[in-house]
Amino acid sequence: LRDDTKHTVAEAIGFTTYSNSLPTVLTYAAIFDVIWKQIELYEQLQVHDRMQKEFINVAAHELRTPIQPIINVSDFVKSRIKDHELREFLDILNRNAKRLKKLSEDILDVAKIESNSLTLIKENFTFKEIIPDMIRDYQNSTDNRDIKITYGILDTLVVYGDQSRISQVISNLISNSIKFSSDVVSISIKAENKVINMPNASSKEMVVIKVRDAGVGIDKDIFQKLFTKFNTNSYQGMGLGLYISKKIVEAHDGDLWAENNKDGAGATFSFSLPI
Ligand SMILES: Nc1ncnc2c1ncn2[C@@H]1O[C@H](COP(=O)(O)OP(=O)(O)OP(=O)(O)O)[C@@H](O)[C@H]1O
Ligand SMILES: [Mg+2]
Incomplete structure (x- = not known):
């Protein structure tokens, strides 16, 4: 032409x-x-x-x-x-x-x-390859508080994803739980299986990782824009951790969400990954 x-x-x-x-x-x-x-x-x-x-x-x-x-x-x-x-x-x-x-x-x-x-570099991995070492690092950190982290995920649970990016998500959640706790730092990390019904009548098996703390809980003004950039009330950080974590999980076709605990103090952050 x-x-x-x-x-x-x-x-x-x-x-x-x-x-x-x-x-x-x-x-x-x-x-x-x-x-x-x-x-x-x-x-x-x-x-x-x-x-x-x-x-x-x-x-x-x-x-x-x-x-x-x-x-x-x-x-x-x-x-x-x-x-x-x-x-x-x-x-x-x-x-x-x-x-x-x-x-x-x-x-x-x-x-x-x-x-x-x-970009994601996906491979099969188990959480025992990443979480126990991470817990040890946080517990050996120079924080003067007594940091208690319990971990209950089956060693046989295999996930297909980018191991280092998923570690980054878990590390962001643990470090938030430590940062937004006062004297008592008590965190539990658990996994549960969930079957999600898809719109086309098929179903998808997911694993949901839950990081629960007994800290100060999520501030209600922060909660409204929890996963947006620069949304922080901390002098230690820029408010990027949750934004990045949510994008990483979404890139794996999963989701990340949060709630304040109804039975006790603190918050629980959960994310799903297909298995
Ligand atoms: N476990 C938690 N308990 C209570 N509030 C939380 C928790 N995790 C996150 N928040 C709230 O959400 C905000 C955003 O978290 P995010 O991780 O994105 O940023 P940050 O920790 O403040 O900074 P950065 O992660 O960039 O170092 C925090 O400033 C805090 O107000
Ligand atoms: Mg953070």
């Missing part, structure tokens, strides 16, 4: 439609002009999208690279010295470097989600 030797669209198609009336030629010209402009715009957007994805990947690498040695070296030096005060300084260094790492990872995850470039 396109004659690139002509200067304008009207010229390019005018010749072939010359026998028609002038208004018809102009109408065709206008329509083709709009279509070509849309195509050009679409091509520009694709280039922009590719550049944004490349930027995200480079930025992810560049941000993470200098933070990891700070964490490793502070861990190493701490294991070598006995002085109590110096060990506390190293803890401060280590804690803040880890916070910075988490913040940069969260910001990059949001960028990935919003540019549709969050």
Whole structure:
């Protein structure tokens, strides 16, 4: 259709439609002009999208690279010295470097989600491969409170998903439960099977993971926009954890929801995954 030797669209198609009336030629010209402009715009957007994805990947690498040695070296030096005060300084260094790492990872995850470039590497795994180690890390953290976490998920339960992304979801939920508890930190992690009836009369088997705490419960103003970005009432965090977690679970065809406990203090966050 396109004659690139002509200067304008009207010229390019005018010749072939010359026998028609002038208004018809102009109408065709206008329509083709709009279509070509849309195509050009679409091509520009694709280039922009590719550049944004490349930027995200480079930025992810560049941000993470200098933070990891700070964490490793502070861990190493701490294991070598006995002085109590110096060990506390190293803890401060280590804690803040880890916070910075988490913040940069969260910001990059949001960028990935919003540019549709969050990719999942799926495999079969069991929760015993991820949760017990995670619990140990939280219990050995420098938090002065007594952190009690009970875990009751069958070792034989196999899930097909991105192990590291699902770990990220569970870790976000545990860290919230710890953060939004006062003196007593008591968390239980359980799983139950659920069969969901689909609109086409078939049924789908899901596993529902429940993280229940005995903390302060979800504030009612926060609850209204619980899974939106930057919705936080904490001075420690940006309000990205639940937004990212929900997107990760949805990318696995599951869902994430929350309720305040009716029988006792605290909140329960649950997420489903197909099995
Ligand atoms: N277990 C919980 N108990 C009570 N409130 C919670 C709990 N988990 C989340 N919330 C509420 O939901 C808000 C959003 O949680 P989210 O994890 O997205 O952000 P954050 O923890 O404040 O910051 P970030 O996760 O970015 O470090 C929290 O600020 C808090 O008000
Ligand atoms: Mg959080």
